[in-house]
Amino acid sequence: MKLSQLSQGERGTIVAFTDLEMSVKLMEMGCLPGEVVEVERFAPLGDPMAIRVAGYQLCLRKNEASVIIIQ
Amino acid sequence: MASDLKIALVGNPNTGKSTLFNLLTGLNQKIGNFPGITVDKKTGYCKLPDGKQATVIDLPGTYSLYPKSKDESIVFQVLADQKNPSHPDLIILVADATNLRRNLLLYTQVADLGLPVILALNMTDMARKEGIEVDVDLLSERLGVQVVAISARANAGLDQLKLAIGNRTSVPTQVAGADMHALAPEAVSKAKSVLSSDRDYFAMQLLHQHQHLDTLTGEEHGKLEKIKTETGFESSKLQAAETIARYRYLSTVMTGLIKDTGAARKFVFSDKLDAVLTNKFSGFLIFILILFFIFNSIFSWSSYPMELIEGSFAWLTNYGHQHLPDGVLTNLFLDGIVAGLGGIVIFIPQIAILFAFISILEDTGYMARVTFMMDKIMRKFGLSGKSVVPMIGSLACAVPSIMSARNIESWKDRIITIMVAPLVSCSARLPVYTLLISLIIPNKHIFGFINLQGLTLMGMYVISISAAILVAFVMKLVIKAKEKSYFIMELPVYRMPRWKNVLFTMYEKSKTFVFEAGKVIIAISIVLWVLATFGPPGRMDQVDQKYARIEAAKDSLQISTLERDKAAERLENSYAGILGQTIEPVIKPLGFDWKIGIALITSFAAREAFVGTMATIYSVEGGDAQATTIRSKMLAAKDANTGLPIFTFATGFSLMLFYAFAMQCMSTVAVVFRETKSWKWPMIQIVYMTGMAYIASLIAYQLLK
Numbered sequence: 036m037k038l039s040q041l042s043q044g045e046r047g048t049i050v051a052f053t054d055l056e057m058s059v060k061l062m063e064m065g066c067l068p069g070e071v072v073e074v075e076r077f078a079p080l081g082d083p084m085a086i087r088v089a090g091y092q093l094c095l096r097k098n099e100a101s102v103i104i105i106q
Numbered sequence: 107m108a109s110d111l112k113i114a115l116v117g118n119p120n121t122g123k124s125t126l127f128n129l130l131t132g133l134n135q136k137i138g139n140f141p142g143i144t145v146d147k148k149t150g151y152c153k154l155p156d157g158k159q160a161t162v163i164d165l166p167g168t169y170s171l172y173p174k175s176k177d178e179s180i181v182f183q184v185l186a187d188q189k190n191p192s193h194p195d196l197i198i199l200v201a202d203a204t205n206l207r208r209n210l211l212l213y214t215q216v217a218d219l220g221l222p223v224i225l226a227l228n229m230t231d232m233a234r235k236e237g238i239e240v241d242v243d244l245l246s247e248r249l250g251v252q253v254v255a256i257s258a259r260a261n262a263g264l265d266q267l268k269l270a271i272g273n274r275t276s277v278p279t280q281v282a283g284a285d286m287h288a289l290a291p292e293a294v295s296k297a298k299s300v301l302s303s304d305r306d307y308f309a310m311q312l313l314h315q316h317q318h319l320d321t322l323t324g325e326e327h328g329k330l331e332k333i334k335t336e337t338g339f340e341s342s343k344l345q346a347a348e349t350i351a352r353y354r355y356l357s358t359v360m361t362g363l364i365k366d367t368g369a370a371r372k373f374v375f376s377d378k379l380d381a382v383l384t385n386k387f388s389g390f391l392i393f394i395l396i397l398f399f400i401f402n403s404i405f406s407w408s409s410y411p412m413e414l415i416e417g418s419f420a421w422l423t424n425y426g427h428q429h430l431p432d433g434v435l436t437n438l439f440l441d442g443i444v445a446g447l448g449g450i451v452i453f454i455p456q457i458a459i460l461f462a463f464i465s466i467l468e469d470t471g472y473m474a475r476v477t478f479m480m481d482k483i484m485r486k487f488g489l490s491g492k493s494v495v496p497m498i499g500s501l502a503c504a505v506p507s508i509m510s511a512r513n514i515e516s517w518k519d520r521i522i523t524i525m526v527a528p529l530v531s532c533s534a535r536l537p538v539y540t541l542l543i544s545l546i547i548p549n550k551h552i553f554g555f556i557n558l559q560g561l562t563l564m565g566m567y568v569i570s571i572s573a574a575i576l577v578a579f580v581m582k583l584v585i586k587a588k589e590k591s592y593f594i595m596e597l598p599v600y601r602m603p604r605w606k607n608v609l610f611t612m613y614e615k616s617k618t619f620v621f622e623a624g625k626v627i628i629a630i631s632i633v634l635w636v637l638a639t640f641g642p643p644g645r646m647d648q649v650d651q652k653y654a655r656i657e658a659a660k661d662s663l664q665i666s667t668l669e670r671d672k673a674a675e676r677l678e679n680s681y682a683g684i685l686g687q688t689i690e691p692v693i694k695p696l697g698f699d700w701k702i703g704i705a706l707i708t709s710f711a712a713r714e715a716f717v718g719t720m721a722t723i724y725s726v727e728g729g730d731a732q733a734t735t736i737r738s739k740m741l742a743a744k745d746a747n748t749g750l751p752i753f754t755f756a757t758g759f760s761l762m763l764f765y766a767f768a769m770q771c772m773s774t775v776a777v778v779f780r781e782t783k784s785w786k787w788p789m790i791q792i793v794y795m796t797g798m799a800y801i802a803s804l805i806a807y808q809l810l811k
Binding site for chain 2: 055056058059060061062063064065067068075076078079080081082083085089090091092093094095096099
């Protein structure tokens with residue numbers, strides 16, 4: 036399942052990325068495989084989204100979140 | 107200044123790096139809560155306990171040495187290139203104790219470059235509040251470098267940090283972290299011999315991004331490229347592998363390091379605020395209310411100090427004319443310099459208030475939420491949520507805002523942001539709007555509290571922002587680009603603004619305006635006074651002779667208006683008058699006369715020159731003896747042929763539209779050239795903006811007259 040498919044308040048564990056280049060940027064920001072992420076909220080217009088990861092709040096667009104495969 | 111030591115501050119965005127920089131150097135600068143606010147390299151000086159002097163360089167915040175934007179590439183250039191003038195002897199890595207692992211990722215990269223490092227663990231007080239206790243000694247032992255717990259906000263731990271700088275070693279002491287050689291053994295070994303370096307990670311970084319270093323020779327670039335193709339060096343794959351290896355190393359470093367006594371769920375207050383401030387319904391409403399409050403405040407809070415300043419300058423001019431000997435020098439001083447100065451000082455209240463608000467919005471973290479909320483809309487128009495900050499910054503001044511667009515990663519998003527930013531009404535237009543609005547809009551309140559003039563002002567801002575968005579949309583269709591745009595950014599927790607910082611920003615921006623813009627304005631005021639006072643000898647003499655004859659004839663009917671008529675006729679025949687009259691045919695359809703024409707010409711240097719020009723022109727013209735302020739002089743201005751007031755609603759509105767759209771700022775042109783490295787973009791900008799201004803004013807005047 037993709038991170039972008041979660042609803043507000045849902046959690047998941049990162050297992051893989053589908054885009055290599057994006058994965059570097061995401062991992063630098065703390066989105067590592069094995070890390071638990073929680074969807075905090077969506078922007079008023081539904082995109083981008085804010086997630087809680089590694090103890091802080093990260094925001095990213097849905098198309099960026101869609102490269103994160105979660106369980 | 108002579109310096110014994112060069113120190114670079116490196117760290118993630120939002121770690122309080124800039125605050126620490128201010129504390130160390132005492133040299134102030136802008137600090138914001140928004141990622142990437144530190145755009146330019148900032149340098150200051152710091153006295154060390156041993157009496158030595160250190161140069162401190164504040165580098166842009168970054169999450170890793172692999173740059174995602176132009177801003178971040180500076181960090182790699184300074185740290186990796188020994189020939190770079192800013193290359194430091196010592197790095198202070200500022201890390202946020204509340205988010206240690208992500209911050210240490212950058213530390214491991216920086217440490218592997220092989221420069222002496224001190225780790226400054228910032229926000230330790232905040233971390234303690236959240237129940238996070240970091241074992242500083244254990245961390246220092248594991249990393250092999252000095253670790254100092256500080257709190258830049260609370261001004262704590264600074265002495266220890268300075269002591270640590272005094273205790274520095276000239277050779278790096280950090281223990282080796284993750285094995286970088288193992289990632290690409292062949293390529294790294296070959297690169298090391300090309301660069302004659304013994305640093306694995308330095309060699310590998312250069313394989314990744316040697317193109318960012320200008321100091322390598324063409325031959326070296328070629329050799330590195332060749333190694334990459336020969337060894338099958340896959341940049342993205344290796345970066346991913348490196349990041350994973352580093353985090354693996356960090357997990358051993360961090361074992362047993364942190365005592366987390368706090369509740370699992372932190373930042374409850376911030377979350378609650380976010381639930382309201384970025385809510386579907388209340389989010390935008392609150393944003394609009396905040397904007398409205400800001401504009402209303404700019405108008406109502408500034409009116410009293412502005413009247414005071416206006417009155418003082420009018421009094422000064424009058425007093426001067428009464429007590430100083432008559433002559434060209436007195437006139438130059440009072441009607442050229444003092445009048446120009448008055449036109450600058452009067453806008454300090456408004457600029458100070460606007461910047462107080464911008465600084466508060468950035469400092470509290472609300473600005474980051476605005477980008478979060480606006481991203482989807484902005485994307486539709488070819489911009490990114492990150493464009494919101496340069497756009498809102500342009501409300502103050504397009505010049506720093508265009509520079510702040512550097513942290514937009516995508517080239518296309520960035521170019522479009524740069525191209526439309528000057529359309530957003532900057533503070534230099536504020537004087538023009540204020541003056542014209544006070545002339546054509548009555549100072550009345552509707553519903554008892556909404557100031558009609560304030561509402562008009564907000565309308566001007568809405569027009570300018572709509573125009574910017576519309577142009578961006580057109581450019582999105584015209585400009586072609588392949589690269590992706592990113593929007594992966596941290597949403598910092600809400601914090602109280604640092605009031606000292608707000609006050610400082612108000613002072614700093616007002617000062618910059620007075621001294622930077624002021625210089626131009628005073629210079630233009632003097633040039634203008636000369637242009638308006640002198641003319642081609644033949645023509646001016648004729649005017650003088652004509653009035654000398656009338657005076658000699660003692661025609662009582664003409665004597666009463668003699669001084670005024672003479673001044674008006676002199677102005678008409680002066681160089682300025684001739685220049686204005688030359689362009690009058692072109693601007694007549696917009697409702698402008700030749701006097702406004704003069705102001706338009708001077709405004710192409712800087713918009714705020716409009717008010718100064720008006721002040722000079724109408725001072726020279728003399729006008730009513732009672733009318734001492736620019737406003738009353740302009741209000742009294744009549745068309746010489748028809749006797750009707752010049753500043754009617756149609757002319758005033760048309761003029762405001764012209765100032766809203768036209769590219770009238772030399773500094774902006776220069777900065778766009780610098781940022782885009784070509785004359786193509788500033789040229790396009792001048793043509794499209796001025797064209798738009800002409801058409802908008804033409805339509806407005808023809809419909810309203």
